Amino acid sequence: MPTRLYSVVFDAAEPAALARFWSVATGWPVTDEASDLAVVEPADPDEPGLPLVFVPVDDPKVSKNRVHIDLASQSPEEQRSIVERLLAHGASHIDIGQGEQTWVVLADPEGNELCVLAPHESYARSGAIAAVVLDAPDPRAVAPFWAAAAGYEVTFVDDEGNVALRRPDGTGPRLDILAVDDSKVAKNRVHLDVAPFAGDDQAVEVARLVALGADHVDVGQGDQAWVVLADPVGNELCVLTPR
Numbered sequence: 001m002p003t004r005l006y007s008v009v010f011d012a013a014e015p016a017a018l019a020r021f022w023s024v025a026t027g028w029p030v031t032d033e034a035s036d037l038a039v040v041e042p043a044d045p046d047e048p049g050l051p052l053v054f055v056p057v058d059d060p061k062v063s064k065n066r067v068h069i070d071l072a073s074q075s076p077e078e079q080r081s082i083v084e085r086l087l088a089h090g091a092s093h094i095d096i097g098q099g100e101q102t103w104v105v106l107a108d109p110e111g112n113e114l115c116v117l118a119p120h121e122s123y124a125r126s127g128a129i130a131a132v133v134l135d136a137p138d139p140r141a142v143a144p145f146w147a148a149a150a151g152y153e154v155t156f157v158d159d160e161g162n163v164a165l166r167r168p169d170g171t172g173p174r175l176d177i178l179a180v181d182d183s184k185v186a187k188n189r190v191h192l193d194v195a196p197f198a199g200d201d202q203a204v205e206v207a208r209l210v211a212l213g214a215d216h217v218d219v220g221q222g223d224q225a226w227v228v229l230a231d232p233v234g235n236e237l238c239v240l241t242p243r
Contacts, residue, residue, distance in 0.1 A: 003205050004151035005175065006195040006240060008050055008069070008132055011057035013110060019054045021109055024089045025071060025082075026052070026128040048127035048172040057189070061111045064096055064182065066235055067190040070103070070115045072123045072130035079104070082116050112190060123174075131164075131174040132192065136233045139163040139177035145212050145232050149194050150175055184234050187219050193226070195240040202227065206239050 012018040019030050019038035028049065032039035041051035052069075073079035083104050087093075090109035098105050102118040115133075117123065123130040136142045143154055143163040152165035152175055165175040196205045206227050210216070213232035221228050227239040 002151055003149055003194040003196050003209070003239065005050065005132075005149070005192060006243075007053050007193045008067070009053045009055060009191050009193055009238070010110075010112065011059065011189040012054045013057070015054035015056050018108065018110055019052070021086075021089055021091070022052050022054075025069075025086055025108075025114070028052075028128065042127070048125065049129055050132070050173055053193070059187070059189075061189055062186050065113050065190050066135040066180075066182075066184060066188050067192065068113045068115065068133050069129055069190075070117050070131040070133055070176070072117055072126050072128060073119050075119055079116055079118055086116070125171045126173050127171075129173040131176045133176045133178055134192075134235060135180040135182065136177050136235070137179070137181065138233075139179050142213075142232050143177055145209070145214065146175060146177065148212055149209055149214075149231075149237065150192075188236050191236045191238065193238045193240050196242040198242050200242045202239060202241055209239065 015038045016033050019040050022040045023030050026040060028040050028042050030038055031041050036056055038054045039051055042049045071082060073082055086106055091106040094105055094107045096105060096113060103115045106114050108114060117130050139161055140157060140163060147154055147165055153168055155164050155166050157163050161179045163177045196202055209229060214229040217228050217230045217236060219228055219236060225241050228236060229239060230236050
């Protein structure tokens with residue numbers, strides 16, 4: 001069986017503090033707060049969502065993230081309430097050139113961009129996180145790789161070439177790949193982890209993703225159980241051990 005999208009990982013100066021912010025953002029508890037990381041995930045295993053993992057990193061943020069989270073809302077009133085709640089817990093309004101939009105762009109307390117979306121029927125089964133958003137110069141070119149890595153299916157391509165992918169059962173956050181012209185200038189501070197299923201072979205899955213256009217990369221990880229790759233446009237991802 002192939003890999004599937006398993007978690008979203010944030011580099012953080014203060015993992016525990018950033019996890020508490022994202023707990024407020026999603027309504028999910030902090031389920032792990034070890035000395036070297038923190039995890040926020042749904043309390044109910046049947047609730048749609050992806051674990052958010054916060055790991056300690058000393059490197060400063062130097063550019064707009066190429067991966068960000070979109071939060072869902074069910075009504076205009078809830079969208080405003082989410083924005084107000086996040087501002088009260090350390091978020092700030094930011095301008096990344098979005099212009100006048102139905103979504104609200106914020107930064108979390110460590111500067112990671114996020115959007116609070118207006119209600120839309122396409123996110124009705126997504127849960128608290130409407131989408132994980134990945135920047136790419138040509139979304140259509142990289143979409144087949146991420147469909148294979150995440151176990152998702154392409155659900156639509158819009159007129160600007162942006163691509164949306166989703167789990168085959170239609171639940172959980174979408175993976176949206178957006179067309180951007182910005183160059184990648186540093187290691188991503190937010191990246192995706194994929195995992196083989198229990199009983200599968202990590203090395204075989206790594207080889208499969210490399211054959212689909214991934215590259216092995218060294219981000220200073222040393223000797224670890226996971227394997228660090230970059231997708232065909234340079235965005236880092238980790239292939240975890242089978243689970």
